[in-house]
Amino acid sequence: MSTLGSFIWSIADQLRGPYRPNQYGNVILPLTILRRLDCILAPDRETVRDLAAKFDNPNRLKVEVKKATGRTFYNTSNYSFANLLKDADGLADNLNDYIDRFSPDVDVFEYFDFKKEIVALEKAELLREVVSSFAAIDLHPDRVSNSDMGDAFEYIIRKFNEAANETSGDHYTPRDAIKLLVDLLFAEEDAGLGEAGIVRTLYDPTAGTGGMLSLAQEHLLAQNPDARLSLFGQEYNPQSYAICKSDMLAKGNDPTNIAFGNTLTEPAFTNRQFDFCMSNPPYGVDWKQYAKTVKEEREQAGPFGRFAPGLPATSDGQMLFLLHLAHKMRDPQDGGGRVGIVMNGSPLFNGAAGSGPSEIRRHLLESDLVEAIVALPTNMFFNTGIATYIWILDNSKVDERKGKVQLIDGTSYWTKMRKSLGSKNREISDADRAKVLKLYDDFEDADPEHSKVLRNEDFGYWTITVERPLLDDEGEVVTDRKGKPKPDSKKRDTESVPFTYGLAPDDDDRSVRSDEGASRSEVIEAYFDAEVVPHVPDAWIDHAKTKVGYEIPFTRHFYKYVPPRPLAEIDADLEKQVAKILELLREVEA
Template sequence: MNQQALSALIWSVADLLRGDFKQSEYGRVILPFTVLRRLDCTLAPTKMAVLAEHQAKVAADLPFEPFVLKKASASFYNISPLDLPKLIGDQDNLRANLHSYVQGFAADVRDIFEHFDFANTVERLHKAGLLYLVVEKFAGIDLHPDSVHNAQMGLVFEELIRRFAEISNETAGEHFTPREVIRLMVSLLFVEDDEALTKSGTVRTIYDPTAGTGGMLSVAGEHLADVNPGARMTMFGQELNPESYAICKADMLIKGQDVRNIVLGNTLSDDGLPGRQFDYMLSNPPFGVEWKKVEKEVRREAEEKGFAGRFGPGLPRVSDGSLLFLLHLISKMRPAEQGGSRIGIVLNGSPLFTGGAGSGESEIRRYVLENDLVEAIVALPTDMFYNTGISTYVWILCNHKVEDRRGWVQLIDASSFWQKMRKSLGSKRKELSEAHIADITRIFGGFLELDQAVVTDAQGKDLARVALFPDVPLPSAPEGGKVRRVPIAKVFRNEEFGYRTITVERPLRDAAGNVVLGERGKQKGKRQPDSSLRDTENVPLAEDIDAYFRREVLPHAPDAWIDHVRTKVGYEIPFNRHFYVFEPPRPLAQIDADLKRSTDRIKQMIEGLAG
């Protein structure tokens, strides 16, 4: 059974719930029962051996847990003689037996169901007379890992969460990231790590501070396993939403991960893994969400710890906390001499340019660029995410750049790399193909500056877009059409994104037009500025301020001067500006001819109506 059919089968439980549960509550039943059945099926082959081992160790007055775990061949266990098929054989005692069965799990598993608020859900089902029907339905679904592998189970979880979010009018994007976006990010992170990709026995750590249901962690683990089965990925994460946390923890449990590495809580106000550093980090923090709820804790850390804490470089405006997650990730990078770290984070357009010189956002950009942490920024197509159609960007950061990349940032405009989905999912209408991911990874891995050939027909409609790799020839133009080259990858020095904001003053004049001079103190005899005429200019870091001033300002305002005390350094990354290609308008004669044809046609239509 494929993933979509299995998701539909599981979601069909909703048919039983109509009338007794609101639509927005369906997920509170379906999600924990899906996890329960998955765990139930996973433990089924070793069930009898586990029970026998448990009885023997209890009889011998020995701690049973390590022995039982070994018999279970998993990182969890259940010492209850019950399972879902047995539960439906005793309908009269189903509620009590189900509670007993859940309590038989290891403590980490019980924690999962506590965060699902499973006990209250069972009580509601019992009172509505639905408990037996729901348990019977799930007992008939085979979710054993041999039938539904971990990757497919992850997709099933995602589909169920998406349906739950849609029907609840919630934000699906808060729970998970599209799989192909994660695959792209993972490919970009791994492309330069030859050791992890080739050597047997390699161990790497990966961390997601906004783990959701664990999709990013899972895809990273699957990718490494595909290319190097002898390597091992240890996964860490933190998640704010209790249900997403519960699903993530269940998924990690089944994969054999240490679920103590998955913590619940707000990453910004309460770092659940303090002092830990990781090889790789991935995150898709919420776009444009304010951090007012945690403002007190964040500001306290910034003021008390400075650069010894997470937020030393600066704080963005309260209306968008995405750059706080970036700083959090940077604080968890291993020192370069210990192997360093690489980060992939999805951000919207705002962190690229919002905030002038001296603002929190600008200071954060200044920090990452002056410390040579940004390897690349990749623009994704619009309509890629379930909850928004806005432009998004993948930032790749690294504190152990290879020699060729040091001091440089690569910008990749992959906004045209997409194919239309057969069926839209929320706001998601486009997806990346495997070929798109491969091309973007090749551009990044090769540190290329690259153009794309856009082939259009006689009417100007796009027929094809071809990335002009060194081994790809320029395509021919069709009859009446044309081929134009547009840039899709460029490389810039870090300092090219920097500028100085200078304050240009003009003299204050009295009613007679005379310049007003200061009369006392340090200002005595000096021209006084007119605040109403004050202006600012942004001067590129690479350019001499005085030379710029003489060329751009003095010819227009000979009496102006610079107030050097007010000069500030700023950084911005005007992504779209670097990829803008001017297309001259058509010749005026063509436009006039088109207008004449249109007006003649309108005139004929009016004459026809009059006749």
């Protein structure tokens, strides 16, 4: 993935013995970041030191440094990689002084707990050797681009997590997947994003190492160098947070926009909404430990809270992030917002009618927030080969997309990698990405084998409870005091009635269907009379138990029937195999 990352990781060989392989990252990651920041600060080091001598107040000093250098962070220490090694006996103290004198925004080494590693390295008599190795690397942005630096970080993290037997996918998302997500996220605003001096905000509540934020910024600046994209993010993994914030610092972004903490229980930026939101939340992660806090927030916030529509099972929290992002979109009156989120297949269909997941889908679809869902190729991620999907939400759809959802089957648009990286042996090339984007742009005129445009109502259904009478020992129907037959719980069954039952796929009359009033009753009765009564004439519907459900059966819409082979062809193959077996038996007997 990264020649630079491989070279930096090779320095870890010096740690063998005192450090186990799963501990290498505790040293390599913070030193890589420190050296990167050191190279960035080098040209203006004397200027900053002079300013520090004049201004004691950190806030005033930050303003003056920004004026003089254009950067939002600084370091006032007399030490750097240029002179750290000159003091033979004071290296550890000098290195600590260097770290301590970064501006308050640079808290990344605290989250690495790096001072503990300095003590350990000195005790093992490795500190000078390791610092010398990093001092020999030039990581200035003029020599190593932000993109290459990001690749190096990803490589190091992957190696670190492989050694620790962890899942690197918890920390970052492959760049080819991010590029597709970003292109889809910005697709409807390409024209507007080209305006001179445009300002937009982008938010990632599961920022990881900042790959999504960085690539989104690169995408926008490539289109419009004069544009400004303010980046915001939150991350709960200390190392990932430290890397993400360092990356933002190195690129001149406001480091205070990157928050540490759990988005589900301690959300940052509570009073802000954003133009664009994106995320690759963890899949299948248990949130039982947060359940009490999440449920309390839901009760206190009421119908306008972020979790008001419903809660998923505590065994999988990814739909909580989906709700969170839907809540963070800029209000349509202020220009609206768009969301891009990567999830596995379960949010499409998990949960029966009336369940938390179904109610979440109901909220998103009835609010007309779901614009498109794209199926990605399998084996796209480093730690899993399962099917994944990009959801695009928009609360201010263009007219042609209102009331509709586009499903795009992008599973065949991939290129085999020359070398696998964990579970990832496929990537989305530029050509593959262009094909998916063309399907999106063509919308209803797209290739029907790979793109379907459906109405929101197509995903809704009613679950009805079908009862049958209880019979006594003599075969007579048992009735209650009012003479009505009692239901037999053993024969109780349920049926799913699509909102669009009885309508042709292109019938515009479906728009009058709803889950209330006569329309609902008529559809359910028509279904019951046609699909149930002919088989069980004595059945009836318990209308009090009818529930509304929503699911998105993605695979069903792209299912292709493959007829079985003719019997004659199968028989011929069997006869060939029997003949081979008989011939082998004859050879054995001979």
